[in-house]
């Protein structure tokens with residue numbers, strides 16, 4: 096029996112403070128593919144991202160989450176990162192007093208202890224800074240401390256490029272970015288996907304806007320409403336949502352739910 | 361009568377009593393080495409020590425240490441004169457230079473403008489590369505060198521021992537110290553180092569350091585406390601910064617697990633003078649420090665940057681004080697403290713802006729980090745403002761580790777223990793960054809890192 100390659104959620108139900116938020120998520124992000132996840136505010140997108148990354152505040156009620164067949168749910172956050180998962184935070188936390196350079200080095204060493212040649216590492220960091228149009232002065236600043244919204248997102252992308260995970264969940268990395276920053280982020284994701292170590296990365300791209308998909312085209316688009324993936328389609332689905340909003344999807348799903356309920360009764 | 365002498369003189373059993381002081385005075389009189397024993401002053405100081413209440417737990421819920429219960433068992437007082445070590449009938453300090461070097465080789469190896477090295481109260485040879493423009497002498501030799509005029513106005517005048525119980529004790533039993541003078545206009549590039557290493561057998565050490573900077577002088581003094589012994593050290597540091605002078609005075613306290621280190625340090629700043637205190641309390645069982653500065657003339661400025669990290673059963677009791685006597689004068693105090701295990705800390709921050717101190721600016725910021733549920737830190741700010749048109753800022757926080765930051769680091773593959781270390785070290789970084797010299801800053805980071813390893817109970 097072959098293992099399922101991919102970042103896989105099966106019937107994942109998750110509660111926060113005893114309130115069920117995710118009500119059975121089934122999702123498979125295959126290596127090298129881009130899945131976009133869209134949905135209204137509060138539908139549970141970040142909850143899914145945090146659950147996959149192992150945030151202690153999220154309580155898994157049932158279901159499973161695996162990365163290339165390895166169970167994630169039993170692992171602490173750092174082991175999930177070591178297994179190859181990366182989360183780009185919607186709201187990255189500040190770590191005052193810890194320089195970006197020190198943090199990057201510590202993280203890289205934790206995730207890939209085998210290959211830290213200081214000179215090569217330095218080159219890697221400077222190359223990635225360049226791709227992201229980031230001033231090397233950022234290396235001396237404290238992690239996310241006093242960073243603007245856009246700077247935080249660029250730093251998330253810098254970390255992703257340096258850690259080169261197997262699967263990356265990008266939680267609204269495109270929100271709050273100006274046009275140039277959006278381009279930099281897109282360029283950096285694509286540069287990573289074109290590189291040897293990045294070509295097999297599977298992406299779960301959480302977003303509200305189709306514009307990021309112009310830079311990073313999605314293979315699959317999912318719509319999450321009220322804790323359920325109610326629709327899955329091709330790239331055109333993103334444009335549909337932008338044009339019509341979620342109401343159309345909502346109406347069809349609630350009637351579908353009503354039918355299901357009626358069928359059960 | 362050599363036998364009688366050896367029994368009574370070389371090392372007195374120390375108690376903070378008049379009987380011990382009598383023996384101390386008898387000994388000092390016999391020395392006849394030009395030392396002013398100052399019997400009247402010492403007796404008056406002991407009387408103040410006895411009269412002043414112990415700065416006890418009274419007003420502070422969490423601070424458990426009771427100074428009234430301070431024990432002085434099995435401590436020896438020596439005169440600090442090298443001759444004493446030579447008396448053969450009792451194994452007295454006998455510090456061998458090579459041993460002294462082992463205790464703190466990096467300190468002596470560091471480039472410096474001069475300094476003094478003590479093991480217990482006994483001075484070992486000074487580092488050789490003393491800058492010829494300055495004077496660095498053991499304070500106990502002040503009589504020999506006719507320093508009375510130079511010391512007037514500074515010695516016993518800057519730290520108010522009449523109001524400070526432990527400064528009074530230090531005055532009564534003073535047995536070692538340093539006199540540092542940097543004349544007008546002399547600006548030093550390398551620090552003056554004063555190192556106190558604990559003696560192999562436990563001593564009661566009462567240092568008195570006097571630093572006098574002439575007009576426009578600039579210097580850095582590095583005072584270190586090292587060694588594995590269990591001494592009781594109770595000292596005074598008095599600084600006088602002349603017009604336009606600038607002094608960086610850094611203290612790194614890394615004594616052994618059972619050491620007790622008490623210091624009252626005070627500075628007086630004349631017109632446009634600046635004194636910057638830096639304090640890293642890292643070792644010892646109990647450290648009590650008073651850091652103060654009196655801004656005596658317009659343009660004077662004081663800064664204080666202090667940190668402590670209490671692990672195990674460590675107690676640190678820190679008081680800072682800035683007295684803006686006239687205006688415009690400025691001060692900036694930054695304190696960062698952390699505690700884990702059963703560590704206890706107290707920080708009292710005093711700012712006084714007197715009626716004549718118009719146009720002054722004072723800032724006081726302290727942040728505390730608690731890493732275990734049995735650790736405790738009290739923060740007690742006291743701002744007394746009697747002048748108009750002044751700026752006074754005070755901010756304080758007491759917090760625990762930021763779970764969001766821990767999760768964030770975890771999501772980058774950094775295990776919880778390592779994340780905790782990063783975040784804790786990061787917490788201290790804003791105050792470490794103020795310390796003078798990259799080498800000293802790195803040394804403090806390394807020491808803090810070592811303390812995180814030692815901490816047994818970082819629970820959250």
Ligand SMILES: Nc1ncnc2c1ncn2[C@@H]1O[C@H](COP(=O)(O)OP(=O)(O)OP(=O)(O)O)[C@@H](O)[C@H]1O
Nearest residue numbers: 111112116134135136137138139140141142143152
């Ligand atoms: N720590 C928490 N405590 C209480 N409720 C929470 C918590 N975290 C999430 N929730 C709730 O769970 C629901 C889903 O939140 P989530 O952040 O996953 O939404 P989202 O789809 O990412 O929304 P957005 O597009 O606004 O980022 C919301 O109703 C939110 O209030």
Ligand SMILES: [Mg+2]
Nearest residue numbers: 140141142185
């Ligand atoms: Mg969200």
